[in-house]
Amino acid sequence: MSLSALVSSLRTAGRQRLSAGTLVTTPVTGSYLFRIDQYTRLQKMVDVDTMIESETFSVGGHDWRIRCYPNGIEGHEGFISLYLTPTMTRPQPRRIST
Numbered sequence: 558m559s560l561s562a563l564v565s566s567l568r569t570a571g572r573q574r575l576s577a578g579t580l581v582t583t584p585v586t587g588s589y590l591f592r593i594d595q596y597t598r599l600q601k602m603v604d605v606d607t608m609i610e611s612e613t614f615s616v617g618g619h620d621w622r623i624r625c626y627p628n629g630i631e632g633h634e635g636f637i638s639l640y641l642t643p644t645m646t647r648p649q650p651r652r653i654s655t
Contacts (some may be wrong), residue, residue, distance in 0.1 A: 560577055560579060585616060587615075587617065589611070589614045589616070591611045591624070593604070599627055600627040600628055603627055603628060605626075605630065606628075607627065608626050608638055609626075609627070610625070611623040611625075613644050618642035620643065621641055621643060622640060622641075624642055625638070626639075
């Protein structure tokens, strides 16, 4: 069903005040190799909820990091946990002329 048909159906059903929007995404591909030397040894050395993190890398115009928990997180012990997280950058302060 198109967005306009959906809005029309909702208006017919009595919903007069509606807001609608469309998100269009463009697929982006990239790759990053995150190698952990001597992983088995590391896994024996760290506790559950211990995180190691990759260097920052860029894909799709954004900076990312991989967070790895070799022994998992609480509730999921014994399994590797991997998370792709955006690198948060603070907005630069702007000078405002008066």
